[in-house]
Amino acid sequence: xxxxxxxxxxxxxxxxxxxxxxxxxxxxxxxxxxxxxxxxxxxxxxxxxxxxxxxxxxxxxxxxxxxxxxxxxxxxxxxxxxxxxxxxxxxxxxxxxxxxxxxxxxxxxxxxxxxxxxxxxxxxxxxxxxxxxxxxxxxxxxxxxxxxxxxxxxxxxxxxxxxxxxxxxxxxxxxxxxxxxxxxxxxxxxxxxxxxxxxxxxxxxxxxxxxxxxxxxxxxxxxxxxxxxxxxxxxxxxxxxxxxxxxxxxxxxxxxxxxxxxxxxxxxxxxxxxxxxxxxxxxxxxxxxxxxxxxxxxxxxxxxxxxxxxxxxxxxxxxxxxxxxxxxxxxxxxxxxxxxxxxxxxxxxxxxxxxxxxxxxxxxxxxxxxxxxxxxxxxxxxxxxxxxxxxxxxxxxxxxxxxxxxxxxxxxxx
Ligand code: ADP
Ligand code: ASP
Ligand code: MG
Numbered sequence: 001x002x003x004x005x006x007x008x009x010x011x012x013x014x015x016x017x018x019x020x021x022x023x024x025x026x027x028x029x030x031x032x033x034x035x036x037x038x039x040x041x042x043x044x045x046x047x048x049x050x051x052x053x054x055x056x057x058x059x060x061x062x063x064x065x066x067x068x069x070x071x072x073x074x075x076x077x078x079x080x081x082x083x084x085x086x087x088x089x090x091x092x093x094x095x096x097x098x099x100x101x102x103x104x105x106x107x108x109x110x111x112x113x114x115x116x117x118x119x120x121x122x123x124x125x126x127x128x129x130x131x132x133x134x135x136x137x138x139x140x141x142x143x144x145x146x147x148x149x150x151x152x153x154x155x156x157x158x159x160x161x162x163x164x165x166x167x168x169x170x171x172x173x174x175x176x177x178x179x180x181x182x183x184x185x186x187x188x189x190x191x192x193x194x195x196x197x198x199x200x201x202x203x204x205x206x207x208x209x210x211x212x213x214x215x216x217x218x219x220x221x222x223x224x225x226x227x228x229x230x231x232x233x234x235x236x237x238x239x240x241x242x243x244x245x246x247x248x249x250x251x252x253x254x255x256x257x258x259x260x261x262x263x264x265x266x267x268x269x270x271x272x273x274x275x276x277x278x279x280x281x282x283x284x285x286x287x288x289x290x291x292x293x294x295x296x297x298x299x300x301x302x303x304x305x306x307x308x309x310x311x312x313x314x315x316x317x318x319x320x321x322x323x324x325x326x327x328x329x330x331x332x333x334x335x336x337x338x339x340x341x342x343x344x345x346x347x348x349x350x351x352x353x354x355x356x357x358x359x360x361x362x363x364x365x366x367x368x369x370x371x372x373x374x375x376x377x378x379x380x381x382x383x384x385x386x387x388x389x390x391x392x393x394x395x396x397x398x399x400x401x402x403x404x405x406x407x408x409x410x411x412x413x414x
């Protein structure tokens with residue numbers, strides 16, 4: 001039997017009624033002749049609540065216990081989905097990550113999937129089970145502890161299952177009907193894309209578009225998984241053309257130079273003032289930051305005056321305290337002698353992404369002009385082959401996204 005993976009995000013399983021609605025879609029695919037693997041998220045808001053309880057209980061919490069707590073939301077929805085299917089006479093059972101087993105690295109709270117055992121689930125399919133409902137987001141470490149895959153990780157569970165079981169397709173059901181040119185919550189002009197290239201989706205996801213977890217796109221690209229994003233709220237008779245297909249660049253007809261605009265509010269900027277401009281200074285700063293687990297993103301080094309320079313970098317807001325203490329340590333040890341450390345926690349990163357940029361000059365100039373016309377100051381700029389990112393004052397996030405969406409005419413195709 002061909003296999004299909006269907007993943008339902010938090011809003012799609014937010015209540016028993018929504019679970020029934022999702023189960024109806026699953027039943028339809030069973031009737032179409034598929035063995036179905038359903039990956040479920042926790043009910044909407046549940047994971048946030050669990051994280052809140054952990055933080056309230058312990059300041060510098062043990063990540064193994066964090067995972068024990070925050071993985072529990074998916075356990076509930078997996079059981080409820082299996083029960084709902086059974087009520088509809090669909091042979092189904094639930095599986096926790098450790099039961100599958102879905103083996104991961106030891107990196108608690110952001111573990112990587114290392115292996116998915118297919119024997120147990122396949123044996124049940126062979127016995128006539130039609131649906132395996134699997135708790136997303138969670139796995140088991142080499143030490144036998146429960147791990148989680150980072151926020152939004154159920155997407156990655158879904159794609160990994162599709163790869164492991166050679167599924168015909170991996171359908172990601174969510175609260176929007178596909179991938180848009182930007183977050184539809186920011187502008188009503190956002191347009192749904194019928195297709196998007198893996199490379200573009202990867203950039204959009206890593207630059208803040210949370211519709212798919214970055215790692216899920218990486219896995220789909222590597223294992224050639226047919227990945228589709230669609231709504232669990234729309235009419236179920238949408239057929240195979242519903243939603244957005246994430247696919248190879250060659251399979252895309254419509255092409256704007258810019259495919260989309262992404263934003264991330266979760267950004268901070270740090271500047272070390274007046275560090276010695278000498279060989280090894282970057283290593284002396286960014287080595288310890290990396291050792292402290294800080295995800296440094298953008299880096300700017302100013303021109304040198306009198307042998308001294310300023311070094312600016314961006315990082316996630318929740319890592320600022322750790323970065324500060326790492327920098328104080330290097331200062332005290334005499335390795336990096338800066339005069340002051342300035343932190344700006346009110347910034348956001350806005351990015352435009354498109355494979356058309358490879359062959360199109362002038363996108364950066366157009367972007368900077370659009371921001372200038374809105375009176376938005378750019379603090380830091382980085383570019384790569386298919387993206388340009390700027391750091392701006394956070395209060396201008398919506399305005400900047402809307403201005404860029406307009407300037408690149410993303411509302412209309414081609
Ligand atoms: P789920 O709970 O189903 O995993 P998420 O909240 O993780 O859903 O992701 C869906 C959300 O992603 C949408 O509600 C939307 O606000 C947001 N989003 C951000 N950027 C985009 C985009 N470019 N296209 C579609 N949705 C986007
Ligand atoms: N429930 C987890 C989260 O909110 C995983 C997911 O929904 O993908 O991050
Ligand atoms: Mg999600």
